[in-house]
Structures are given as C-alpha cells and as structure tokens.
Amino acid sequence: MSFFVNQxxxxxxxxxxxxxxxxxxxxxxxxxxxxxxxHGHIYMVGAYILYTLSVLLGINYWLAxxxxxxxxxxxxxxxxxxxxxxxxxxxxxxxxxxxxxxxLAIETLVRGIKKDAVRVPVPVDRSVSVLGMSLEAQRVxxxxxxxxxxxxxxxxxKRTRLGIAIEAMAQDREGASLVGxxxxxxxxxxxxxxxxxxxxxxxxxxxxxxxxxxxxxxxxLKAFVIVVIGGLGSIKGAIAGGYLLGxxxxxxxxxxxxxxxxVFAFALLIVILAVRPTGLFGERAA
Amino acid sequence: MKGKLNYNLxxxxxxxxxxxxxxxxxxxxxxxxxxxxxxxxxxxxxxxxSSLNLVLGYTGQACLAHGxxxxxxxxxxxIMVDRVGINYWLAxxxxxxxxxLIGCLIGLxxxxxxxxxxxxxxxxxxxIVYAIFENWTWLSGGYAGxxxxxxxxxxxxxxxxxxxxxxxxxTLLVLRQIVKSIVGASFLSILSNEGLSEAVGIxxxxxxxxxxxxxxxxxxxxxxxxxxxxxxVDSSITSYLHSFYLLIYVLIGGVATLAGPVLGAVGLYxxxxxxKGLGEFRYVGFGILLILIIIYFPRGLVxxxxxxxxxxxxxxxxxxxxxxxxxx
Numbered sequence: 001m002s003f004f005v006n007q008x009x010x011x012x013x014x015x016x017x018x019x020x021x022x023x024x025x026x027x028x029x030x031x032x033x034x035x036x037x038x039h040g041h042i043y044m045v046g047a048y049i050l051y052t053l054s055v056l057l058g059i060n061y062w063l064a065x066x067x068x069x070x071x072x073x074x075x076x077x078x079x080x081x082x083x084x085x086x087x088x089x090x091x092x093x094x095x096x097x098x099x100x101x102x103x104l105a106i107e108t109l110v111r112g113i114k115k116d117a118v119r120v121p122v123p124v125d126r127s128v129s130v131l132g133m134s135l136e137a138q139r140v141x142x143x144x145x146x147x148x149x150x151x152x153x154x155x156x157x158k159r160t161r162l163g164i165a166i167e168a169m170a171q172d173r174e175g176a177s178l179v180g181x182x183x184x185x186x187x188x189x190x191x192x193x194x195x196x197x198x199x200x201x202x203x204x205x206x207x208x209x210x211x212x213x214x215x216x217x218x219x220x221l222k223a224f225v226i227v228v229i230g231g232l233g234s235i236k237g238a239i240a241g242g243y244l245l246g247x248x249x250x251x252x253x254x255x256x257x258x259x260x261x262x263v264f265a266f267a268l269l270i271v272i273l274a275v276r277p278t279g280l281f282g283e284r285a286a
Numbered sequence: 287m288k289g290k291l292n293y294n295l296x297x298x299x300x301x302x303x304x305x306x307x308x309x310x311x312x313x314x315x316x317x318x319x320x321x322x323x324x325x326x327x328x329x330x331x332x333x334x335x336s337s338l339n340l341v342l343g344y345t346g347q348a349c350l351a352h353g354x355x356x357x358x359x360x361x362x363x364x365i366m367v368d369r370v371g372i373n374y375w376l377a378x379x380x381x382x383x384x385x386x387l388i389g390c391l392i393g394l395x396x397x398x399x400x401x402x403x404x405x406x407x408x409x410x411x412x413x414i415v416y417a418i419f420e421n422w423t424w425l426s427g428g429y430a431g432x433x434x435x436x437x438x439x440x441x442x443x444x445x446x447x448x449x450x451x452x453x454x455x456x457t458l459l460v461l462r463q464i465v466k467s468i469v470g471a472s473f474l475s476i477l478s479n480e481g482l483s484e485a486v487g488i489x490x491x492x493x494x495x496x497x498x499x500x501x502x503x504x505x506x507x508x509x510x511x512x513x514x515x516x517x518x519v520d521s522s523i524t525s526y527l528h529s530f531y532l533l534i535y536v537l538i539g540g541v542a543t544l545a546g547p548v549l550g551a552v553g554l555y556x557x558x559x560x561x562k563g564l565g566e567f568r569y570v571g572f573g574i575l576l577i578l579i580i581i582y583f584p585r586g587l588v589x590x591x592x593x594x595x596x597x598x599x600x601x602x603x604x605x606x607x608x609x610x611x612x613x614x
Contacts, residue, residue: 010415021397022567035401035402035403035406037402037406067585083577083581086581087580087581090584091346091401092401092402093346093347093348093401093402093405094580095346095402096402096405097348097533097537097576097580098580098581099535100530100533100573100576101572101573101574101575101576101577102573102577103573104530104569104570104572104573104576105569105570105571105573105574105577106573107574108566108567108568108569108570108572108573109566109567109570111566112293112567112570114568115566128371216415217526221406221409221410221413224403224406225406225410228315228399228403228406232403245527256560259421260421262413262417263413263414263417265410266410266411266413266414267414269407269410270395270407270410270411272398273395273398273407
C-alpha cells in the first residue's frame with residue numbers, strides 16, 4: 001500500500017512538470033493558434049542555463065530561478081518575433097515545420113557545445129516525511145511550486161488588465177483588436193509567460209535527473225499529447241491531462257514495465273483519438 | 287502547356303543520362319568510389335523523400351513517421367531473408383506490402399486528426415517504433431544489428447548504384463502516374479478544399495488513407511534498399527530524426543513537385559557528407575535553413591524555379607497567380 005501511495009506522489013510530481021509544459025503550449029495554441037513544437041527545447045535550454053548559473057558561476061539556486069525565467073521569457077519573445085510572426089496567416093503546418101527547424105537548430109547547437117549529460121545539485125538535500133513516507137524534498141518542492149504557479153496564473157488571467165486582454169484575444173482575435181488590444185504585444189506577452197513557465201518547470205525538475213540535449217524532444221511530445229487529450233486550447237484540460245499522464249506513467253512503471261515508460265503517453269493518445277477526437281474537455285477536433 | 291511538358295521531359299532525361307554515366311567516371315578514383323556509395327544512399331533517401339511527398343505535397347498532411355516506415359522496411363527485409371530464409375527477390379515485394387499494411391493500420395486512427403496534430407500523432411508512432419527497436423534486442427539484434435545477406439548480383443557497389451537508380455526511376459514513374467490520374471486530382475482537391483471535395487463526393491478520409499498506404503509502400507521500398515546497400519541494419523534507422531530530415535529534403539527541394547524531393551535529398555545528403563568535419567553544427571544550419579525556406583520560399587527550390595518561369599510567362603500574358611502555401 002505504501003508503495004502505491006509513493007508511486008502516486010511521484011506521479012503527481014511528474015504530472016506537475018507535464019502540467020506546466022502543457023499549460024504553456026495550450027496558452028499559445030488557444031490564443032495564437034500556433035503549435036509551438038520547440039517549447040520542449042526552450043525547457044531544455046532553461047535547464048542548461050540553470051547549470052551555467054548555479055554550477056559554473058556558483059549563483060544560489062533560488063536566485064537562479066527568476067534569472068532563468070527572465071532569460072527564457074526574452075528567448076520566447078525572440079522566437080515569436082523572428083520565427084512565428086513572419087508566418088502569421090499561413091497554414092498551420094508551415095508554423096509547425098518552422099518549429100521543427102527551430103528545435104533541430106537548438107538541439108544540435110547545445111549538443112555541439114556540450115555533448116555529455118550534466119547534473120545540478122539539489123538545493124535542499126534532505127528528505128521529508130509525507131503521509132508516513134520519506135520523500136526527497138525536491139519532489140515536494142516541484143509539487144508545491146507547480147500549485148503556486150497555477151494559482152498565480154489563475155489570478156493573472158482573471159484579475160489583471162493584461163490577463164483579461166489575453167483571454168479576450170483567445171476568445172476572438174479580431175474582436176480584441178477592434179476594441180484596441182494590441183495583438184502583437186499580447187502575442188509577445190503570451191510567449192514570454194509560456195517560456196517563463198517552461199523555465200520554472202526546468203529549474204524545479206533539473207536537480208532530479210541529468211540534463212541532456214535530447215531531454216526536450218520527449219517532453220514536448222508528451223505535452224502535446226496532453227494538450228490533445230485535454231482538448232486543444234483548454235486550460236482545464238491541460239491541468240487535468242498533465243496530472244493524469246503523470247499518474248499513468250508512475251503507476252505504469254511500477255506495475256507494467258519500466259522499459260517502455262515513455263510509450264504509455266502515446267498509446268493513451270491513440271486510444272483517446274479513436275474514442276473521442278476532441279479530447280476530454282475540448283470542442284475543437286485535433 | 288505542351289512546350290513546358292517537353293522542357294521538363296528534356297531536363298529529366300538529361301539528368302537520367304548523367305546519373306547513369308556518372309559511375310563510369312567515379313569508378314576511376316578511390317575518392318570517386320566513395321562518392322558513388324554516398325550517392326547510392328542519397329538516392330535511397332530520395333525514394334523515401336518522394337514517398338513522403340505523396341502525403342505532404344498532395345494531401346497536405348505532414349507525416350513524421352516515415353523514418354519509422356523506412357526502418358520497418360529495412361528490418362523486415364533483413365529478418366525475412368536472414369532469419370526466416372525467404373528468397374531475397376520474394377522478400378523485397380513482401381517487405382513493401384508489409385510496410386504498406388502497417389502504414390494503413392497507423393493511418394486509420396491518425397487521420398482523425400489533421401495539420402500539426404496529424405504530424406504529432408505520426409511522430410508519436412515513430413517514437414514508439416524507435417523505443418521498441420531500441421529495447422527489444424531479440425527483434426533488432428541490439429548493438430550488432432541485424433545482418434542481411436544480399437544476392438551475389440548485388441554484391442558490387444556499381445551493381446547497387448544501378449539497382450537503386452532503377453528503383454528511384456521506377457518510383458518517380460509510379461508517382462507521376464498517380465498524380466496525373468484521377469486519384470491525383472482527388473488528392474489535390476483535398477489539399478485545396480477538403481470540405482468542398484467531400485461535398486462533391488470525394489471521401490477525403492479514404493483518399494488520404496490510400497495515399498498514405500501507397501506512400502508507406504514506397505517508404506518500405508526505401509528501407510529495403512537501405513538494408514541492401516548497407517548489408518546490416520540497427521535500431522538507429524528507425525529514429526524519428528530521419529523523419530525530420532526527410533521533411534527537410536522535401537521542403538527545401540520543393541513540395542508537391544516530382545523533382546523537388548529528389549533534388550533536396552540527393553543535394554543535401556551529398557552536401558552534409560562534404561562538410562562532415564563540422565560535426566553536429568551542420569544541423570544547426572540545417573534547422574535555420576528550414577525556417578528561412580518556410581518563411582521566404584514555401585515552395586522550395588523547384589517551386590521557386592517554377593514560380594520564376596510562371597512569372598516570366600505572366601509578363602507576356604497576365605494570368606494565374608502562384609499558390610503561396612505549402613499545404614492546406
């Protein structure tokens with residue numbers, strides 16, 4: 001029983017990471033209709049920036065977190081400006097292909113600079129006991145951190161002027177620009193928020209594993225699977241789908257097979273598409 | 287119209303003669319012999335890129351599973367010949383049929399999605415195939431891979447070069463027939479307006495699935511040729527990176543043209559081999575090139591040339607405007 005609870009907690013922690021990534025993707029998709037396939041590589045760059053800051057430059061982990069978020073936010077704005085904006089108004093597949101070019105360039109650049117896996121030490125090197133079980137503190141930090149981010153995002157979108165403008169644009173882009181919302185500014189802002197979110201996920205998750213140039217590819221696929229499963233552009237769906245996938249993976253590793261842990265997500269996707277192509281919460285077909 | 291057709295035909299024939307005579311020069315030096323092997327692989331990727339073009343260019347769906355289909359083709363030929371003991375010449379068509387069948391089964395759920403989501407679903411399939419071949423060493427032969435004994439006729443590099451060239455030409459002829467036929471017209475109508483073509487009785491789903499199955503048949507052929515040329519396959523052939531590279535070959539060469547994928551695959555594969563010294567950094571340029579192409583030349587090299595020709599014709603008589611998109 002305690003093994004089961006332990007796997008569930010690990011599942012929630014994995015799910016927190018997936019949720020943060022899927023949230024960024026679904027924001028970008030819902031507001032701008034862009035399938036930002038290089039988002040996982042932004043995450044990977046975030047992990048390497050953390051490595052540079054905290055290991056190579058010796059900056060404190062908690063100070064590195066906002067720095068990393070800021071750098072990625074700027075990177076996100078640049079990506080939107082240089083890659084996606086020139087493609088506005090072309091078929092969705094063109095944007096997607098540009099994203100593939102971007103991720104190929106980012107991944108091979110990082111691999112060319114530093115081929116071997118690197119590690120970042122955990123900031124709080126002790127275990128805490130939760131529900132009578134001993135857990136690495138970092139796992140708890142990931143779970144709580146993701147929840148705080150979720151609350152902040154909820155407040156931002158519902159309560160601030162910029163957040164309301166973002167929601168307006170998600171609902172009706174033309175209408176939003178008619179009432180004086182600057183579409184370009186909101187696009188840049190959305191990319192900045194989503195990339196900063198990926199930064200949080202990267203900084204929180206990085207100490208739990210090794211950092212490699214390939215880490216973004218699988219993550220982005222899973223995040224997209226979540227977005228499809230949850231329903232395109234649905235924030236609720238991204239949150240539910242993220243935790244769902246985390247739980248399925250953690251329990252699948254424990255009770256089915258650890259060799260094929262990365263395959264569960266894709267099998268789930270094919271099943272969901274066969275049964276309900278619009279996803280769990282969405283109305284738009286994928 | 288007739289003049290343009292002849293022009294294309296002349297260019298194609300000239301290229302074919304050059305390709306057929308090239309080995310006579312290359313045979314003389316050791317560097318030339320090496321380049322002949324490179325060109326053989328380049329033509330194999332040209333077959334694969336042309337097969338992808340049937341889906342991407344003529345139905346507008348970007349399939350990112352063709353790396354997996356090439357891998358499945360390569361493995362199934364090697365396993366059929368070396369483990370099951372089927373004759374090579376019988377195993378070759380069986381391989382293509384098996385790959386087509388698997389493709390059809392994958393296409394069924396995948397075509398419930400479209401656009402970027404179709405690309406993601408097919409990419410997921412490729413990741414699964416790659417994971418299976420990486421981990422299931424009984425199937426893939428692990429690090430050592432699966433050897434393939436090719437018939438004595440195909441043991442020389444010259445024979446392999448002409449063998450692959452013959453299949454490349456055959457592939458292009460088949461694709462040309464498909465695109466020209468009524469089926470091809472249906473594919474294009476799906477590309478330009480799926481809703482309308484459904485309304486006039488063209489089942490988009492059926493034709494997409496058909497084109498996908500044919501495309502997988504040809505991707506399986508490319509895989510079988512790869513196994514024949516290398517004499518051994520390992521799990522890296524099923525990697526989704528190949529799907530990305532194939533996509534790049536098609537787009538840079540020119541989507542929805544017959545010559546584009548061949549030009550892109552042969553040209554880029556050869557170029558990448560030339561600048562081997564740059565290592566990983568080669569692909570950085572590759573990625574950036576893809577972004578620039580999709581922004582500024584969405585119709586690729588061949589599309590760009592055609593655009594130029596149309597533009598010149600337009601100066602004489604103001605007529606049709608060129609299509610600006612890769613795919614609907």
